Amino acid sequence: MNTIITSKKAILEQSRLLVITQGWQAVNIRNVAAACGVSVGSIYNYFSSKSDLVTATVESIWHDIFHFSEGQTDFDNFIECVQWIFDCIKIGSEKYPGFFTTHSMHFLNDDKTDGQQLMAQSWEHVQSKLYSVLEKDKNIRPNAFDSILTPQKFVDILFSLIISALIRHNYDDSSILELIRRIAY
Numbered sequence: 001m002n003t004i005i006t007s008k009k010a011i012l013e014q015s016r017l018l019v020i021t022q023g024w025q026a027v028n029i030r031n032v033a034a035a036c037g038v039s040v041g042s043i044y045n046y047f048s049s050k051s052d053l054v055t056a057t058v059e060s061i062w063h064d065i066f067h068f069s070e071g072q073t074d075f076d077n078f079i080e081c082v083q084w085i086f087d088c089i090k091i092g093s094e095k096y097p098g099f100f101t102t103h104s105m106h107f108l109n110d111d112k113t114d115g116q117q118l119m120a121q122s123w124e125h126v127q128s129k130l131y132s133v134l135e136k137d138k139n140i141r142p143n144a145f146d147s148i149l150t151p152q153k154f155v156d157i158l159f160s161l162i163i164s165a166l167i168r169h170n171y172d173d174s175s176i177l178e179l180i181r182r183i184a185y
Contacts, residue, residue: 015057065092081133086173
């Protein structure tokens, strides 16, 4: 076995590849070390346990799914942002089959809190981005929101619909986009 030190980036690339080709059960210290061509100890230089490796792999996959492509900039239009989220979900579900519904089950019993915290952070990041884009969209009707349906509550409801679609594997965004048009534009 080659004992050269690898990088955290290379380890996570191989971990993502294992998820794609062999599923979550393949992500463990020994398999990742073998895929990287390094010793088990080299992996432990970056990750203290299988749980740490799995958690970092989940975070890496979330980042891979929801990243801007080259040349893409921030959104000025809320509908385009929601469309982009659905496009990312569609592509992510094809690239990482079962990721959205199964990754949370792969945390060890003692580390479920870490997994839930990681998922909450990812979701908060997406919600924050949605809210930011909604706030700067100049095409939103001035009277679209009030004290009952605030922009933040609208984003919360919309995000719940996105999560529901994700869980149900229903990636048809047409109804959600129409709902946004009728309420906000």
